[in-house]
Amino acid sequence: MPGKIILYFFFLLITISSFAQTDKADDLYRNAMQLKTEGKCSDAVEVLKKSVDLKPDFTAALYELGWCYNELQLYKEALVVLQKAMLLHPTGHKIIYESGFAKYKLGQINAALEDYNKALDLNPSFAKAYAVRADLYKDAQKNTAAALVDYLKALEFDSITVKTYYWIGWCYNDLHQFEKAIPYLQKAIGFEKQNYLSYAEIGFAYFSLNQIDKAVEHLLIADRLKPNFETTLYYLGICYVRQNKKPDAVKKYNELVLQNSSYAGTLLNEIKKMK
Numbered sequence: 001m002p003g004k005i006i007l008y009f010f011f012l013l014i015t016i017s018s019f020a021q022t023d024k025a026d027d028l029y030r031n032a033m034q035l036k037t038e039g040k041c042s043d044a045v046e047v048l049k050k051s052v053d054l055k056p057d058f059t060a061a062l063y064e065l066g067w068c069y070n071e072l073q074l075y076k077e078a079l080v081v082l083q084k085a086m087l088l089h090p091t092g093h094k095i096i097y098e099s100g101f102a103k104y105k106l107g108q109i110n111a112a113l114e115d116y117n118k119a120l121d122l123n124p125s126f127a128k129a130y131a132v133r134a135d136l137y138k139d140a141q142k143n144t145a146a147a148l149v150d151y152l153k154a155l156e157f158d159s160i161t162v163k164t165y166y167w168i169g170w171c172y173n174d175l176h177q178f179e180k181a182i183p184y185l186q187k188a189i190g191f192e193k194q195n196y197l198s199y200a201e202i203g204f205a206y207f208s209l210n211q212i213d214k215a216v217e218h219l220l221i222a223d224r225l226k227p228n229f230e231t232t233l234y235y236l237g238i239c240y241v242r243q244n245k246k247p248d249a250v251k252k253y254n255e256l257v258l259q260n261s262s263y264a265g266t267l268l269n270e271i272k273k274m275k
Contacts, residue, residue: 025055032064041068059088063095070101078102093122097129104132109140127158134167144174162191166198169205178205196226200235207235212242230256234263241270249274 028051035044048065052058062085069078082099089095100115116133120126134150137143148171154164165188172181185202188195203219206212216239222232237252249271256264 025051025058025061028054029058029061029064032061036064036068041071044068045072057088059085059092059095062088063092063098066095066098066102070098070105073105075102075105079106091122093119093126093129096122097126097132100129101132104136104140109136112136125157127154127156127161130154130157131161131164138167138171144171147171148175160191162188162195162198165191166195166201169198169201173201173205173208176208178208181205194225196222196229196232199225200229200232203232204235207239210242212239215239216243228255228259230259230261230263233259234261234267237267238270241267241274244274246271246274 028047032044032047032051035041035047045065045068048061048068051061052065055061062081066078066082066085069075069081079099079102082095082102085092085095086099096115097119100112100119103115104112113133113136116129116136119129120133123129130150131154134147134154137150138147148168151164151168151171154161155168158164165184169181169185169188172178172184182202182205185198185205188198189202192198199218199222203215203217203222206215206218216236219232219236219239222229223236226232233252233255237249237256240246240249240252249267253264253267253271256267
């Protein structure tokens with residue numbers, strides 16, 4: 001009987017110790033989430049690592065650790081942790097998404113696309129996954145049409161992200177559907193009036209539609225917000241050529257020359273055609 005009592009207390013101590021470790025892991029996790037909220041990802045990483053050491057199957061902590069590594073651009077470290085999390089939770093769409101993000105940044109394009117597809121199969125309303133898959137189509141595969149479809153899909157589920165409106169406008173411009181581009185770029189400007197890229201892109205759309213005065217109006221705003229941005233300088237120069245404002249066009253040419261811009265020669269050729 002005394003032996004059984006001793007054994008009982010032994011297992012009781014182990015159980016109490018296990019619960020204590022779990023509680024400590026949970027406390028560390030909550031502390032890490034506060035650090036993450038404060039933008040202190042490096043500090044959060046150290047706390048999350050301690051949490052996972054105490055509770056190796058802590059899926060939420062593994063996911064957040066992977067997220068923080070991605071945020072810190074430590075993609076190899078992120079992928080190791082996220083793969084552990086996926087073994088514990090194979091249907092976690094956010095875990096799979098973060099894994100895809102890490103793979104994309106590591107140049108593993110096809111593997112990243114597989115993860116994005118899987119995440120969207122698990123959660124078809126995951127706006128962020130549509131947006132990053134669109135980035136992959138646009139940047140890695142140079143497939144503007146496929147990117148546009150995904151950006152539009154992202155917008156269905158998240159209508160307040162300025163980046164999405166901008167890239168939809170950019171895609172329409174790239175596809176020479178300039179009239180369709182303008183409303184989305186105007187929406188992007190409405191959200192973020194200091195976004196020079198949106199002004200430059202809408203200026204390009206108006207230029208392409210031969211609405212030169214409107215193009216100049218928006219390009220001048222872009223130039224004020226971001227001086228010496230070569231795309232803005234070039235299209236301002238071309239607009240001045242169209243308006244027969246040779247001194248203004250030459251000024252933009254000179255500004256491009258100072259930047260050693262490849263656009264300078266093209267603008268000069270247009271200026272030489274002026275009467």
